[in-house]
Amino acid sequence: MLLKGLRTESLIDAFAWEGLMMGMLRGKIPISDPYITREDVVAITEAIKNKRLSQGQYVDRFEREFANYLGCKYAVAVMNGTAALHVAVLAIEVEPGDEVIVPSFTFVATANCVLYVGAKPVFVDIEPNTYNINPEKLKEAISAKTKAIIPMHYAGQTANMDAILEIAEKHDLHVIEDAAEAHGATYNNRMAGTMGEIGCFSFYPNKNMTTGEGGMIVTDNKEMAEKAHLLRNHGQDSTYHHVTIGYNYRMTDLQAALGISQLKKLDWILQKKQEAADYYEELLSDANSVKTPYIMQHAIHTYMFYTIKFVGKQERDRVMQHLNGKSIETRIAFPPIHLQPFYKALYGYEEGSLPVTEECANKVLSLPMYPHILRADQKFIVKTILEEIKK
Numbered sequence: 001m002l003l004k005g006l007r008t009e010s011l012i013d014a015f016a017w018e019g020l021m022m023g024m025l026r027g028k029i030p031i032s033d034p035y036i037t038r039e040d041v042v043a044i045t046e047a048i049k050n051k052r053l054s055q056g057q058y059v060d061r062f063e064r065e066f067a068n069y070l071g072c073k074y075a076v077a078v079m080n081g082t083a084a085l086h087v088a089v090l091a092i093e094v095e096p097g098d099e100v101i102v103p104s105f106t107f108v109a110t111a112n113c114v115l116y117v118g119a120k121p122v123f124v125d126i127e128p129n130t131y132n133i134n135p136e137k138l139k140e141a142i143s144a145k146t147k148a149i150i151p152m153h154y155a156g157q158t159a160n161m162d163a164i165l166e167i168a169e170k171h172d173l174h175v176i177e178d179a180a181e182a183h184g185a186t187y188n189n190r191m192a193g194t195m196g197e198i199g200c201f202s203f204y205p206n207k208n209m210t211t212g213e214g215g216m217i218v219t220d221n222k223e224m225a226e227k228a229h230l231l232r233n234h235g236q237d238s239t240y241h242h243v244t245i246g247y248n249y250r251m252t253d254l255q256a257a258l259g260i261s262q263l264k265k266l267d268w269i270l271q272k273k274q275e276a277a278d279y280y281e282e283l284l285s286d287a288n289s290v291k292t293p294y295i296m297q298h299a300i301h302t303y304m305f306y307t308i309k310f311v312g313k314q315e316r317d318r319v320m321q322h323l324n325g326k327s328i329e330t331r332i333a334f335p336p337i338h339l340q341p342f343y344k345a346l347y348g349y350e351e352g353s354l355p356v357t358e359e360c361a362n363k364v365l366s367l368p369m370y371p372h373i374l375r376a377d378q379k380f381i382v383k384t385i386l387e388e389i390k391k
Contacts, residue, residue, distance in 0.1 A: 029377050031329040032206035033370040035269055043261035044254055052253035055233070062256035065263055066216055070191045072199075074225035076217040077251040077259075078232050081180045081202025084215035085113035087249060088198045089148070091217075091227040092174040094119045098147035103133040104338040105357045106152040110178050111337050119147070120347075123338045125354045129294040130154065131307070131364070134356070135163035142167075148174035153182035153192050155333070155366070156208070156302035157295065161187050161195045168196075176200065180215075181304040183208040184270045188298045193218050203255075208269055208304055209262040211255035272371035273303045279375060280306055280367065283382040289315065289389055305333055306369040313362035315389060320365055322388040328381055331366040 047058055059077050067075035078084050094100060096118030102111050104123040111121040124137040131154040138149065149168055151159035161177075168175045175196030179185075182192035183201060193199025198221070201207075203214035217228045230237060235246025281292050291309040295301050310316040323330050336357050338349040351358060367381055 028327040029329060029368050029373075029381065030370075031331050031366065031368050033368075033372070034205045034210045035265070035371050037265075039264075040258055040261045043257045047253050047257035050253075052257075054252055055250040056253045058253035058256035058260065059251050062251075062259045062263075063216075065260060067218060069263060069266070070194050070199075070218055072191075072194045072218045073220045074218065074222065076225060076228040076232060077256060078215045078217065078228075078249040079251055080213045081200060081204065081215040082109040082113065083232070083247070083249040084180075084200035084202070084217045085109055085150075085176070085178065086116050086247075087228050087231045088176045088200050088217055089113050089117055089119075090231055091198060091219075091224045092148055092176065094147050094174075097145065099143060099145040100148045100150060101133075101138055101141050101146060102150045102337075103152055103357070104336040104354050105131055105154065105334055105360060106178065106337065107180070107334060108337050108340065109180075110150055110152050111343070114150075120145075121337075122146070123349070123354060123357075125356045126154075126360065127160075128356050128360065130157055130159070130296060131360055132157070132159035133164070135160055135167060138164065139167055142171055142173070146171065146173060148176060150176045150178050151196075152178035152180070153185060155293070155305035155307050156182050156185050157293070157299055158182060158185050158187040158192050158195075160296070161190075165195065174198075180204075181207065182302060183304075184266055184300075185302045186300040187296070194220075197221060198224055203259060203262075206304070208273070208302055209259070209266050211251070211259040211262070214251050214255045214259060269371045270302050273369060274301075276369060276371070276373050276378065277301070277303045277306055279378055280382070283378060284308070284385075287382075287386060287389065290385070303369055305331070305366040307333065307364050307366045309360065309363045310365065310389075311363070316363050316365055319385055319388045323381070323384055326380075326384050328384060329368060332361065332364065333366045334361065336361050 063075040094117050098119040099122045100114040102121045105126045114121040124141045127134045133151045177196040177199040179193035179199045180202035185192040198219045201216040203211040231246050232249040235242045235244040289311045
């Protein structure tokens with residue numbers, strides 16, 4: 001190890017610092033960097049020693065502890081966040097011919113899960129400040145075929161769930177929260193993922209906590225939880241006894257062991273990301289042409305992304321190229337789904353269909369964000385941005 005023998009009294013142990021130093025030696029600042037410590041390695045090693053290589057006792061424990069963290073009754077672990085969304089759509093019995101309202105400003109899995117069951121995703125526009133689904137546009141999209149709404153909590157801040165749930169109740173619609181990016185986020189003191197009937201999380205390496213690949217379905221509805229258990233494991237309620245069609249969507253115990261370890265430090269990770277976000281805010285305070293993240297009243301943002309908005313696409317693209325030239329990784333999150341070639345061909349969407357979504361996609365840029373990001377790196381990132389926008 002680079003720092004063999006280093007003493008530390010924090011979660012940042014020698015193993016984590018070794019990874020950090022290796023990143024510095026590479027000379028590249030990544031868009032995200034999973035926070036992995038020796039504690040995580042030990043957890044996975046113990047699972048291997050116990051020969052729990054598929055779904056078993058570690059998955060059971062991870063489910064209990066994740067549900068307890070959120071304050072909900074049930075959690076069902078699956079192989080990734082996309083599988084979580086697919087199972088959730090099946091659990092509320094979306095069928096061919098149904099419509100499900102989704103934002104276009106999200107990762108493609110939010111919409112694809114609707115197509116998986118033969119239903120139609122109906123895209124609606126977003127709010128220009130939070131980049132989350134616009135409740136007023138949602139109202140306009142409801143038809144006799146609408147079965148559900150899937151609000152996605154962009155970058156770690158929840159959608160306006162009070163308004164969304166009120167609309168859903170009025171029209172008797174199901175609500176699935178796509179909380180893939182919002183571990184630990186809250187809205188009016190309620191945890192992301194627990195406000196709708198069912199919530200879905202991802203544990204991909206760029207998320208606030210990771211299991212490598214992995215996902216989780218959460219709910220207070222016992223029937224939905226039971227359906228999710230069946231669907232993730234070939235539709236069997238006991239060995240070789242299949243009561244419905246199902247899938248091999250199981251999480252492994254190795255992933256769950258990492259998840260248990262990661263969950264222990266999630267609050268610390270979120271605290272450090274908040275501090276990093278505050279520092280970005282300070283550094284960018286005089287950059288009039290750059291808009292930093294907007295935070296809703298009574299909301300806690302958990303910054304899976306730190307997304308800024310420029311005055312126009314040309315400036316954004318120049319800055320992105322300049323950052324890339326300095327070995328600073330960034331991301332445009334997200335190009336609109338409705339303008340992806342597949343969805344344009346399927347439904348005939350054209351530019352101008354969702355003007356706010358398209359405007360935001362042309363102006364936003366997500367900067368490097370992780371709990372152990374160095375303040376010197378943040379200074380360098382912002383200095384590089386300012387160099388370009390002041391030309």
